Amino acid sequence: MTTFTEKYFTMTEAEAVDYTKTRLSIFPADAELTCEEIGDGNLNYVFRIRDQKGGQSIIIKQAGPVARISDEFKVSPDRNRIESDILRLQGKLAEGFVPKVYHYDPIMNCCVMEDLSDFDILRTAFLKKRTFPKFADHISTFLVNTLLATSDLVLNHKEKKELVKSFINPELCEITEDLVYTEPFYPCPRNEVFDGTRAFVEEEIWNDKALALETAKLKFDFMTNAQSLLHGDLHTGSIFVTETETKVIDPEFAFYGPAGYDIGNVIANLLFAYVNGRHTLIDEAEREQFCGYILETIEQTIDLFKEKFISAYKREVTEQVASYEGFLDYYLQRIIEDTAAVCGLELCRRVIGLAKVKDVTEIKEPGSRAEAEIFCLKVGKTLILNRQQYSNGQDFIKTIVES
Numbered sequence: 001m002t003t004f005t006e007k008y009f010t011m012t013e014a015e016a017v018d019y020t021k022t023r024l025s026i027f028p029a030d031a032e033l034t035c036e037e038i039g040d041g042n043l044n045y046v047f048r049i050r051d052q053k054g055g056q057s058i059i060i061k062q063a064g065p066v067a068r069i070s071d072e073f074k075v076s077p078d079r080n081r082i083e084s085d086i087l088r089l090q091g092k093l094a095e096g097f098v099p100k101v102y103h104y105d106p107i108m109n110c111c112v113m114e115d116l117s118d119f120d121i122l123r124t125a126f127l128k129k130r131t132f133p134k135f136a137d138h139i140s141t142f143l144v145n146t147l148l149a150t151s152d153l154v155l156n157h158k159e160k161k162e163l164v165k166s167f168i169n170p171e172l173c174e175i176t177e178d179l180v181y182t183e184p185f186y187p188c189p190r191n192e193v194f195d196g197t198r199a200f201v202e203e204e205i206w207n208d209k210a211l212a213l214e215t216a217k218l219k220f221d222f223m224t225n226a227q228s229l230l231h232g233d234l235h236t237g238s239i240f241v242t243e244t245e246t247k248v249i250d251p252e253f254a255f256y257g258p259a260g261y262d263i264g265n266v267i268a269n270l271l272f273a274y275v276n277g278r279h280t281l282i283d284e285a286e287r288e289q290f291c292g293y294i295l296e297t298i299e300q301t302i303d304l305f306k307e308k309f310i311s312a313y314k315r316e317v318t319e320q321v322a323s324y325e326g327f328l329d330y331y332l333q334r335i336i337e338d339t340a341a342v343c344g345l346e347l348c349r350r351v352i353g354l355a356k357v358k359d360v361t362e363i364k365e366p367g368s369r370a371e372a373e374i375f376c377l378k379v380g381k382t383l384i385l386n387r388q389q390y391s392n393g394q395d396f397i398k399t400i401v402e403s
């Protein structure tokens with residue numbers, strides 16, 4: 001039997017049990033361990049190890065050398081170090097909002113963390129039309145605490161540059177540069193366009209030079225604006241919820257980039273839940289209730305982010321020039337503009353590009369799916385082109401209800 005200390009390999013369920021017995025001292029010696037591989041994401045293997053006797057469980061997340069979604073993507077297993085480091089950091093900055101990390105193994109490229117089996121994935125819960133009244137409050141706290149405290153506004157600039165260095169994440173960033181900022185906006189062979197949506201994409205997206213230019217500017221901003229330490233992939237599949245708690249998982253795309261990237265992803269994925277509700281709920285009252293909740297959550301997330309950011313800025317900022325009159329307004333407005341632009345990019349890329357979301361693909365009736373996709377593209381395009389016109393939650397809602 002391997003000792004798991006010499007050579008990296010991707011584990012089977014049985015090997016994950018052996019790994020737990022050999023390398024971890026979490027369970028009692030007489031534990032009856034079972035394992036289930038429960039990963040449903042695009043990249044990694046996720047093993048749930050449970051002691052059938054005591055009931056205790058943990059998660060082992062292992063990075064493979066290629067993405068699960070396609071072996072075209074060669075992704076360094078070192079992303080697992082990035083993930084465990086940032087989870088530890090976010091655990092300090094936003095206590096209670098991420099799972100606890102128990103162990104990181106640089107040979108097997110895996111980390112061991114708290115099992116959140118009492119929680120549900122937010123995307124799945126939204127597909128069942130469940131609502132979470134505290135979500136906007138929770139996620140806005142997480143965003144402010146992680147994005148402000150890791151920026152040059154608060155951190156000593158040399159310390160911040162050390163963090164930039166340690167979270168350099170070229171391969172995962174390349175995936176985002178390609179899949180979010182580039183491929184959806186030209187007829188790239190890797191795109192997967194739904195038949196009913198193709199004509200709209202060809203005419204309104206691929207044929208629009210002004211849109212192409214804005215996506216180019218935004219791509220360069222993503223690659224060069226090392227503003228805050230981002231989660232980097234904050235969609236509703238990266239968020240676990242209960243009625244009372246919210247936990248953010250899967251930060252393997254973490255790197256220093258524009259703060260609006262994380263906020264824009266949250267808003268776009270709320271919008272996917274909204275279009276799913278619009279096109280799958282037949283009962284009008286139920287539809288208005290669920291979609292109304294999503295719109296309210298979008299508005300609150302942006303406005304609470306602003307409110308909490310302003311208070312924290314006044315309390316925590318250390319940079320001298322950040323106290324100059326007008327700087328806070330300038331800085332925050334830039335974040336909201338980036339939020340609008342990234343929300344637009346995410347809306348377009350999940351419709352046109354390779355990595356789809358169930359909220360859209362599970363709209364079974366082809367006409368409804370095309371309508372839902374075209375709505376996302378219209379809103380997305382408006383947000384990208386007119387991003388300077390967005391400064392609060394209501395501005396976003398106006399575009400959504402008028403599209």
Ligand code: SR1
Nearest residue numbers: 042067069073179233355
């Ligand atoms: C090859 S990975 C495809 C997508 O899945 C991840 O969750 C990211 O969103 C990435 O763009």
Ligand code: MG
Nearest residue numbers: 041233238250
């Ligand atoms: Mg993920």
